[in-house]
Amino acid sequence: MKWLILLACCALAPALTYAQSALHFRSTAHAGLADGEAGGAFLLQTIDGVSKGPWFLGGGAGLDYYRFRSAPLFLAASRDIRLNDKNALVLFLNGGTNLPVGLGGSPPFSNARLTFHGGEYFSGGVSWLLGMHGHRGSGILFSAGYEIKKLRESVNSTVVPCANGANCTPFVAYYEYLNRALFFMVGYRF
Amino acid sequence: MHATVVRIGLSGRKRLVMRTTILRRTGARLLPGLLPVAAGILLLQGCLKDRITETYRIYTPVYTLKATVLAQINGNPAEAVSQAGQLYVKGNYIYLNDVNEGIHVYDNSDASHPHQVAWLNIPGNKNIAIKGNILYADMYQDLLALDISDPHQAKVIGSLPGFFSSRNYGDPNMVLTSWNIHDTTFRVRPTDMYSIPGTQMYTFYGAAVPAAFETLNAGSGGTGIGGSTAVMTLIGNDIFAIPEEHSLGVIDISDPTQPKKLYEGSAGYDLETIFPLQDKLLLGSKEGVYIYSIADPANPTRVTEFVHGTACDPVIADATNAYVTLHAGTSCGGSANELDVLDAKNLSYTPLVRSYPMTSPTGLCKDGSLLFVCDGTVVKVFDATDPANLQLLSSAQAGNPMDVIAYDHHLLVVSADGLYQFGYSDPSHLVQLSYLPVNPSKS
Numbered sequence: 001m002k003w004l005i006l007l008a009c010c011a012l013a014p015a016l017t018y019a020q021s022a023l024h025f026r027s028t029a030h031a032g033l034a035d036g037e038a039g040g041a042f043l044l045q046t047i048d049g050v051s052k053g054p055w056f057l058g059g060g061a062g063l064d065y066y067r068f069r070s071a072p073l074f075l076a077a078s079r080d081i082r083l084n085d086k087n088a089l090v091l092f093l094n095g096g097t098n099l100p101v102g103l104g105g106s107p108p109f110s111n112a113r114l115t116f117h118g119g120e121y122f123s124g125g126v127s128w129l130l131g132m133h134g135h136r137g138s139g140i141l142f143s144a145g146y147e148i149k150k151l152r153e154s155v156n157s158t159v160v161p162c163a164n165g166a167n168c169t170p171f172v173a174y175y176e177y178l179n180r181a182l183f184f185m186v187g188y189r190f
Numbered sequence: 191m192h193a194t195v196v197r198i199g200l201s202g203r204k205r206l207v208m209r210t211t212i213l214r215r216t217g218a219r220l221l222p223g224l225l226p227v228a229a230g231i232l233l234l235q236g237c238l239k240d241r242i243t244e245t246y247r248i249y250t251p252v253y254t255l256k257a258t259v260l261a262q263i264n265g266n267p268a269e270a271v272s273q274a275g276q277l278y279v280k281g282n283y284i285y286l287n288d289v290n291e292g293i294h295v296y297d298n299s300d301a302s303h304p305h306q307v308a309w310l311n312i313p314g315n316k317n318i319a320i321k322g323n324i325l326y327a328d329m330y331q332d333l334l335a336l337d338i339s340d341p342h343q344a345k346v347i348g349s350l351p352g353f354f355s356s357r358n359y360g361d362p363n364m365v366l367t368s369w370n371i372h373d374t375t376f377r378v379r380p381t382d383m384y385s386i387p388g389t390q391m392y393t394f395y396g397a398a399v400p401a402a403f404e405t406l407n408a409g410s411g412g413t414g415i416g417g418s419t420a421v422m423t424l425i426g427n428d429i430f431a432i433p434e435e436h437s438l439g440v441i442d443i444s445d446p447t448q449p450k451k452l453y454e455g456s457a458g459y460d461l462e463t464i465f466p467l468q469d470k471l472l473l474g475s476k477e478g479v480y481i482y483s484i485a486d487p488a489n490p491t492r493v494t495e496f497v498h499g500t501a502c503d504p505v506i507a508d509a510t511n512a513y514v515t516l517h518a519g520t521s522c523g524g525s526a527n528e529l530d531v532l533d534a535k536n537l538s539y540t541p542l543v544r545s546y547p548m549t550s551p552t553g554l555c556k557d558g559s560l561l562f563v564c565d566g567t568v569v570k571v572f573d574a575t576d577p578a579n580l581q582l583l584s585s586a587q588a589g590n591p592m593d594v595i596a597y598d599h600h601l602l603v604v605s606a607d608g609l610y611q612f613g614y615s616d617p618s619h620l621v622q623l624s625y626l627p628v629n630p631s632k633s
Contacts, residue, residue, distance in 0.1 A: 037240045067240065146237065171246075175378075178241040 026051045026058070030143060032185025034066040041066040043183055047076045047094075051137065054080040060094060067179045068151055069101045072121040086131035090141065093124045098149040112157035119150025119177075129189065138190040144183070151177045245375040253364040259313060259329075263336065265344040268306035269294070270629035277604040278318040279595055280414025283307075283341075284602065285318050285325070286609055286626075293318060293327060295341045301600055301611055301623045308341035313367045314357065317431070319424040320414045324446045326429060328422070329365065331358040333429070335446045348447040356434035417593035417604070418504040418553045423466050428452065428487045430471055432461045438473065440487050452488045458495070467507045470537055474505040479514060481537050494538045504553050504593075507534050511543065511577045515551035515563060527551060529563060531577045543578050553593030553604075560617055562601060564591035569603050569610075571617050586612060586620040 030045040042065045049058015056078045064070050074096025081089040100116035125145015132139045153175040271294055275287035284296040284304060293310040314330030323339040324347070335348035351362055413424050422431040429441040429449075438457035442450045463474035466484075470493065473480040478497035482490045505514045512534040516526040529546040549566035556562070560583075561574040569588045573581040589605035596602075601612040601620065608627040612620040 036238045173244055173246040176241075176243045176245075180238055180240055182238065 023050045023052050024137070025049075026056055026137065026189065028141065028187055028189040030062075030141065030185040030187035032143070032183055032187075034064065034147065034181040034183040036066060036179065036181030038067040038179070038181075041181070043185060045072075045185065045187070049076060054082070056080075060096075063101070064098070064147075064149060066147075066149070066181050067177065068103055068116070070103075070118075070149060070151060071099045071101050072123075072149060073097050073099065074121055074123075078127075080129070080137070085136070086139070088129040088131065088137075090127040090129055090143075091125075092127065092143075092145070095120075095122050097121055098151060100151055103151075103153075112155050115154045115156070117152040117154070119152055121147070121149045123147035123183070125183070139188075141185075141187045141189050143185040143187065145185075147181055147183055149179050151179070153177065242378050243375055244378050245373055247371060247373050250370040250372075251366050252368045252370060253361070254313075254367040256363050256365050259365040259367060260334075260346045260349075262311055263292075263334075263344060263346055265295075265308040265338075265340070265342040266311050267309060269309045271608070271626070272629060274592075274604050274606065274609060274628050275316055276318055276417055276420065277593060277595055277602055277609070278320060278414050278416045279597060279602060280320045284609070285320070285414075286604065287316060287318055289316060290314055293325075295338075296609075296626070298611075301613070304609075304611065304624055304626060306626075308344065310336065310338075310341075310344055313365050317420065317422040319416065319422050319429060321424055321443065321446075324443075326422070326424065326443065326449075328354050328357075331355060331362075333431075333441060333449055335443070335449060337446075348445075348449055350441060350449040350451060353431070353439060353441065353451060354433050355437075415595050415597055417595055418465065418506050418555055419463050419593050421462070421464055423464050423471075425466050425484070426487075428484075430464060430466070430484065430487075430490075432457075432464055432473070435459075435461055437461075438464075438471070438482065438490055440484075440490065442487075453490065455490075457482065457490070457492070463504050465506055467534075467537075468509075472505050472507055472512065474514070479505050479512065479532075479540075481540075494540070496532065496540050506554055506556055508556055510535050511574075512540060513554055513556070513561060513574075513577075515548065515554055517550060517552055529554075529580075531580070544580075546580060552591065555594050555596050557596040560596070560614070562594045562596050564588070564594055564603065567591070569594055569601070569612070569620075571614065571620065573617070583618045584620050586610075586622065 026049060028047045032043045034041045034043050043062065045060055045062035047058050047060035049056055058076045060074050060076045062072045064072055074094040076092065076094045078090050078092035083089065097118050098121035099118040103116040104114045123145055125143055127141040127143040130140045155173045157171050271286065271288050272291060273289040275289040278285040282297060282299045284298045286294045288294060292312040292315050294306055295308040296304045297307045298304045312327050312329050315327050317328045319326045323337060325336045325338045327334050327336065331352050331354045333350040333353045334346050336344050337347045338344050352358065422429060427442060427444040429443055431439050433439040433454060436456055436459060437454055439454040440452040442452045458473055458475050458480040460476035461473050462476065465472040469483060469485045471482045471484055473482065478495055480495045481493045483493050484490050505512060512532040514530045516528050516530065518527050527548045527550055529548050529551055531543040532540045533543050534540050552564045554563045559573060559575045561572040563570045567587060567590060568585040569591050570585040571583045573583050588603045588610045589607035591603045591605045594601060594603050599613060599615050601614050603610040608625055610625050611623040613623050614620055
């Protein structure tokens with residue numbers, strides 16, 4: 001128990017140190033690659049919010065091409081761990097929803113109709129902040145992390161052969177996708 | 191240089207001992223750090239696997255002995271409609287097919303307040319025809335004859351097994367009466383996508399889509415009126431029907447207790463509807479309309495055919511014109527949504543008079559110079575005095591109308607959401623008389 005209290009004190013100490021700091025607007029833009037079972041895919045993200053001391057809270061949106069093109073919308077939280085005046089490690093955690101983008105419709109030569117629905121989105125990882133002189137907290141970010149994004153797809157089709165429209169029996173199947181990938185991104189924070 | 195001297199100066203055994211010692215010390219320092227990394231890598235292998243699950247529905251058929259099913263068709267108490275199908279009118283009674291379930295019987299003496307009086311529990315039923323007190327209905331592949339003198343005491347008095355051949359599902363002594371339904375979820379590999387199992391678990395389709403159309407004066411006075419999307423029609427002592435998509439069949443019902451198949455032969459492609467016109471039959475197909483002479487009912491002969499673009503197409507006709515609706519966006523194919531009017535004075539040559547654009551037309555019917563067409567969410571009334579120049583008189587919302595019957599200034603519209611009844615004493619102003627909703631939760 002003593003160790004836990006000591007650990008909590010150590011973790012909170014920086015926060016208490018900066019407790020009197022003012023709020024600052026902070027924005028981050030990222031681009032990178034995700035890699036998982038479905039292969040590599042392009043990622044794009046922007047996060048905006050406010051920081052107080054080492055803590056940051058904001059909202060983010062992105063475009064994620066891993067397995068399916070989707071747009072994560074999420075709440076973002078992060079904490080800077082200062083290494084020196086310029087550089088820092090940034091631990092981040094994001095959570096929200098993952099919306100399909102431009103998915104669905106009917107595949108060619110098929111009577112199926114595909115409809116996609118959103119699901120949950122989570123990501124987390126660590127960034128290396130390569131800071132700039134005179135701009136504390138700003139700089140280039142090299143990030144690595146892990147993401148989970150969900151999508152739901154319904155496939156409506158007619159059982160073939162089907163003689164008369166009024167008698168055709170619809171076939172409906174649902175797919176749940178839990179996509180998991182590592183990602184590496186480069187971005188800029190100011 | 192110093193290091194070299196030292197190394198050279200050591201004996202082989204000493205060098206080995208020194209290397210082992212260094213490795214042991216280094217390993218001892220690195221191991222605690224490497225173990226979590228190795229464990230992390232192993233864990234990540236699992237964490238990077240996508241998980242895809244598929245859920246689909248399996249229908250397992252439940253069969254009942256045919257003798258038991260026939261004994262249960264006895265004018266059961268009224269039941270809610272789950273899926274409205276074909277419509278048939280005779281006298282003060284409305285007969286509404288509940289797709290694959292049976293027939294609801296309504297007393298329509300007061301058109302503003304029709305009420306259900308009986309329920310004929312006929313599994314697999316889609317078609318209705320009535321002559322006198324005998325109701326003819328399909329039960330999957332069989333044709334049944336029911337005595338409905340008293341709808342509450344209806345009983346099966348005859349049958350013709352196996353006539354609707356496309357709806358044959360196996361054992362002729364059993365009847366499919368219900369389905370056990372359960373959802374199944376399983377994990378799929380990404381490469382398995384769309385190789386979906388179970389898609390053919392159940393499909394019951396048949397030539398039998400809709401009901402029967404018979405004009406008020408189409409025969410012996412004891413018949414009723416059906417809709418334009420019928421595949422079964424009754425003329426005199428004969429039932430003409432489409433037993434499967436490409437055939438025309440004739441059943442002799444001069445003895446209702448022993449219906450006999452008179453004829454069955456190839457009649458066209460993708461047949462959908464059947465409409466009687468004098469001594470002719472108009473068979474609507476996805477590709478066009480086939481016209482058959484039934485002067486000799488035991489031997490129908492093709493007179494002519496006319497072809498249109500591929501589409502679902504109920505057809506009706508009067509003495510001078512035929513009216514065809516083309517409905518796109520279904521499994522019938524095609525892209526046309528229109529009403530075609532054809533010159534039918536000479537049935538061996540039926541040129542197109544005019545096409546009228548529509549939204550999504552389905553069933554239609556005619557009463558005198560009035561033409562009624564189900565189109566999209568409304569039923570439309572046209573003045574068809576000049577078929578080359580139809581005049582829209584009025585329209586009324588009717589859910590998702592599928593077929594329509596007009597008689598004695600009553601317009602019965604069967605829709606996906608129920609049965610509507612309108613008055614059209616003033617054709618320019620349809621007045622809704624009643625509405626009987628379906629109860630989809632029942633299914």
